[in-house]
Amino acid sequence: MEKINFGTEGWRGTLNTTFNKKNINIFIFAFAEYLKEQSVNSKVLIGYDTRLRSKAFAKFSAKLLQQLDVHVEISENYIHTPLFSFSVLKSKSNYGLIFTASHNPANWHGLKIKDRHGTPIKEEEIKKIIKKLKKNNIIKDKNTKKLKLIKKYNFEKEYISSISKTIDTSILNKNDTKIVVDYMYGSTIDWLTKFTFLESMKIKSVHNKINPTFPGIDAPEPIEKNLQKIKNEMTQNKYDLGIAFDGDGDRCGILDENGHYVNSQIIYSLITQYIVREQKKRGNIIKSVSTTSLLNKIAIKHNCKIIETKIGFKHLSKRLMNKRSIIAGEESGGIAFKNHIPDRDGILTALMIVEILIKSKKKLSQLINDLFIEYGEYFYNREDIKINNDIDYLLDFFTSNEFTSKIKSKIINITKKDGYKINFTNGSWILIRKSGTEPLIRIYSEMRANNISNYIVKCIKNNDIIFSEKTF
Numbered sequence: 001m002e003k004i005n006f007g008t009e010g011w012r013g014t015l016n017t018t019f020n021k022k023n024i025n026i027f028i029f030a031f032a033e034y035l036k037e038q039s040v041n042s043k044v045l046i047g048y049d050t051r052l053r054s055k056a057f058a059k060f061s062a063k064l065l066q067q068l069d070v071h072v073e074i075s076e077n078y079i080h081t082p083l084f085s086f087s088v089l090k091s092k093s094n095y096g097l098i099f100t101a102s103h104n105p106a107n108w109h110g111l112k113i114k115d116r117h118g119t120p121i122k123e124e125e126i127k128k129i130i131k132k133l134k135k136n137n138i139i140k141d142k143n144t145k146k147l148k149l150i151k152k153y154n155f156e157k158e159y160i161s162s163i164s165k166t167i168d169t170s171i172l173n174k175n176d177t178k179i180v181v182d183y184m185y186g187s188t189i190d191w192l193t194k195f196t197f198l199e200s201m202k203i204k205s206v207h208n209k210i211n212p213t214f215p216g217i218d219a220p221e222p223i224e225k226n227l228q229k230i231k232n233e234m235t236q237n238k239y240d241l242g243i244a245f246d247g248d249g250d251r252c253g254i255l256d257e258n259g260h261y262v263n264s265q266i267i268y269s270l271i272t273q274y275i276v277r278e279q280k281k282r283g284n285i286i287k288s289v290s291t292t293s294l295l296n297k298i299a300i301k302h303n304c305k306i307i308e309t310k311i312g313f314k315h316l317s318k319r320l321m322n323k324r325s326i327i328a329g330e331e332s333g334g335i336a337f338k339n340h341i342p343d344r345d346g347i348l349t350a351l352m353i354v355e356i357l358i359k360s361k362k363k364l365s366q367l368i369n370d371l372f373i374e375y376g377e378y379f380y381n382r383e384d385i386k387i388n389n390d391i392d393y394l395l396d397f398f399t400s401n402e403f404t405s406k407i408k409s410k411i412i413n414i415t416k417k418d419g420y421k422i423n424f425t426n427g428s429w430i431l432i433r434k435s436g437t438e439p440l441i442r443i444y445s446e447m448r449a450n451n452i453s454n455y456i457v458k459c460i461k462n463n464d465i466i467f468s469e470k471t472f
Contacts (some may be wrong), residue, residue: 006129006130010113012104012108012109013108014107015052015053015108024064026133026136026137028068029137030129030130030135031129033137034132037128038094041071042095043071043095044065044070044097045074045075045087045093045096045097047074047079047097047100048075048079048098049098049100049101049187050189050247051100054078054099059074061099073153074150075087075152076153076154079187080187080245080249082347083155083159085114085119086159086341087159096115097112098112100247103222103248103251106219112248119321123314160195163351164195167355168355171355171359172354175200176200177354177358178237178238179201179243180203180230180233180241180242181205181242181243181245183207183245184214184217184245184247185209186220186247186248187247187249198354204233204239206229216229221246222244223253226244227255231255234257240363241255241354242256243255245350250346251264251333251346251349252350254267254353256364257363264332265292266368267349268291268333268335269294269371270356270367277302282303283304283338284319285299286316286329289310289418290418304326307325313334313344317343377448379446379450380445384441385442410425411423419431428448429444429446
């Protein structure tokens with residue numbers, strides 16, 4: 001049996017081989033032991049998504065925790081991660097466990113651990129739990145008939161209220177915007193229908209029935225290659241906006257009125273510009289090291305401060321909870337908003353884009369063009385390489401004098417906050433790092449020209465040094 005592996009976002013593994021009842025039992029025992037060290041009367045919420053065996057795993061874990069005298073409550077139904085994080089926060093629970101593999105393929109499963117703020121638990125906490133996992137202790141079955149009925153929770157109304165306070169519902173009411181939504185068979189299924197302020201809009205839904213095999217898509221990840229169905233729908237029926245939610249709802253993908261995919265860097269930039277320019281908010285803008293330099297330009301223009309963190313939303317959440325911070329976002333599309341929850345929320349992100357469209361009275365493609373006219377256009381590229389025994393040559397090559405000497409005068413600095421990042425004088429940058437969730441090396445590049453961005457990534461991948469200062 002394969003061991004339990006934790007990455008930047010909890011534990012994920014292939015169903016039945018790594019992620020199975022025996023390993024869940026081992027984890028729950030270790031987690032309960034950790035709880036005993038923290039508090040005598042810990043309260044834990046449990047949630048689950050629409051994946052195969054999610055509900056069964058959630059019930060199994062709840063019973064195990066109850067056997068160990070932990071106060072545990074379970075969600076009434078499948079639940080998306082933003083609502084789960086909100087529930088942990090509002091119920092004043094100590095921790096939350098949600099069974100989800102987010103955007104991973106159907107043969108994967110996973111578990112995210114939330115702290116009392118509804119944010120990912122700290123690295124030091126994970127290390128303590130992992131240390132206890134090594135004992136491989138399990139909880140022996142007891143007569144479950146003697147166990148108390150486990151209480152169920154539901155914070156949907158409160159969550160909807162929180163969203164409604166963040167969004168300007170007055171401009172969304174009585175608007176006939178046409179939207180097509182891909183729920184990707186995930187835990188946000190039909191969630192936009194729950195908001196009364198969207199009732200006048202024409203919303204078409206696809207992949208809005210539970211099917212844990214995810215037919216028609218590789219995985220419930222809202223990236224361009226998985227969005228062909230709503231692309232076709234948009235071109236045939238002239239929608240104003242396309243929205244796709246990932247499997248657990250903490251991220252979304254966006255298509256403009258022409259069915260063109262809009263990368264998450266631009267979405268984060270548009271939202272940030274809106275809240276500082278239109279809503280007049282001022283403070284810290286939080287971003288991970290792999291996120292666009294457009295945000296730096298927006299921050300400078302509007303007297304805000306950029307704070308850059310390591311990759312992994314737990315690092316951004318911590319910074320967002322600072323009273324001077326106003327928004328936090330990462331390269332993969334997760335965005336968190338002040339005065340809601342300090343964790344990613346794909347639903348609120350999508351609704352913010354809807355609000356921006358309606359208030360501006362412009363098409364999304366026009367808004368993007370305006371953004372580039374004001375701040376300049378950057379081209380982003382990322383390539384993942386599966387790890388093999390010789391992969392360290394990439395890190396050695398990237399930091400070698402042989403590589404940097406050719407472009408020395410264009411370099412501002414080289415940082416090692418999370419991997420190795422070279423920052424250039426024109427706002428361009430290159431980053432290379434090992435993935436925290438998968439056996440991959442990730443190469444990121446943001447340049448002022450698209451062909452250069454792709455070219456740089458290709459050069460690094462192939463261990464070539466065939467560019468110079470003129471490239472930049």
